[in-house]
Amino acid sequence: MSNSVLTFTQISPHVWILPRHPDKNRVQATIGVIIAGDQTILIDAGNSLHLARQIQATLAAMDAPPISHVVYTHHHWDHTFGACVYRVPAIAHHLSFQFLSDMRQLNVGEAHLRTKVERNPKLILEWTAEDWAEFEIVLPEITYEDQVQFQFGDVTLELLHVGGIHAADSTVIKVVQDGVMFLGDCYYPAPRYIDTDDQMLDMTMLANLLDENYEHYIDGHNAPMQTRHVRRILRSQALLDRLNKTLS
Numbered sequence: 001m002s003n004s005v006l007t008f009t010q011i012s013p014h015v016w017i018l019p020r021h022p023d024k025n026r027v028q029a030t031i032g033v034i035i036a037g038d039q040t041i042l043i044d045a046g047n048s049l050h051l052a053r054q055i056q057a058t059l060a061a062m063d064a065p066p067i068s069h070v071v072y073t074h075h076h077w078d079h080t081f082g083a084c085v086y087r088v089p090a091i092a093h094h095l096s097f098q099f100l101s102d103m104r105q106l107n108v109g110e111a112h113l114r115t116k117v118e119r120n121p122k123l124i125l126e127w128t129a130e131d132w133a134e135f136e137i138v139l140p141e142i143t144y145e146d147q148v149q150f151q152f153g154d155v156t157l158e159l160l161h162v163g164g165i166h167a168a169d170s171t172v173i174k175v176v177q178d179g180v181m182f183l184g185d186c187y188y189p190a191p192r193y194i195d196t197d198d199q200m201l202d203m204t205m206l207a208n209l210l211d212e213n214y215e216h217y218i219d220g221h222n223a224p225m226q227t228r229h230v231r232r233i234l235r236s237q238a239l240l241d242r243l244n245k246t247l248s
């Protein structure tokens with residue numbers, strides 16, 4: 001195969017991931033690949049058509065079954081802009097539908113990303129003129145309200161709306177049989193373009209999501225975590241809170 005083949009990491013019997021790019025300037029979020037019988041389901045679509053095509057090529061090289069659905073963790077461009085390559089239905093919270101419809105109405109696309117590069121010239125965005133000609137925002141065809149379950153072959157996916165400060169439409173996706181939870185960016189601070197004093201991780205949300213039936217926690221822009229890593233983060237936060245109280 002060509003050099004466009006990526007390296008996926010296997011997390012559990014049905015779940016692989018393309019880990020987030022270590023270079024933050026690429027704004028390339030983690031992508032989940034769930035192989036369930038005769039179909040492949042993606043968690044998030046990738047930040048570009050270029051990346052989406054590389055994902056397709058990698059799946060083909062693995063002899064993976066065809067992609068049947070893409071599930072969005074939330075509407076942000078780095079999680080959704082690759083979707084038009086796959087030509088399959090997207091699944092998301094109904095607020096994601098609303099936000100993406102608004103973005104489509106406002107023609108959020110090339111100019112939007114160009115402005116980001118003007119603000120931060122270190123950004124690396126792999127978009128060509130041809131890509132932009134083919135680009136469209138893919139609205140979710142299947143939406144849900146609070147919680148929903150899908151059966152794909154022998155894999156149950158449970159979607160839970162958690163919302164939060166990063167994005168009101170944040171969805172957590174649980175791969176039930178495998179004990180894997182995709183968190184998207186749900187417990188992160190608000191995106192930088194929103195003016196807010198609150199730039200902390202939402203530890204309460206993270207603590208509430210911790211579930212003894214789930215060993216793997218995969219978020220958008222960090223390395224995958226296991227239960228013990230999440231517990232360590234929560235313990236250090238609790239310690240900081242106690243210190244702050246003592247000092248104040």
Ligand SMILES: [Zn+2]
Pocket residue numbers: 074076166167185
């Ligand atoms: Zn985000």
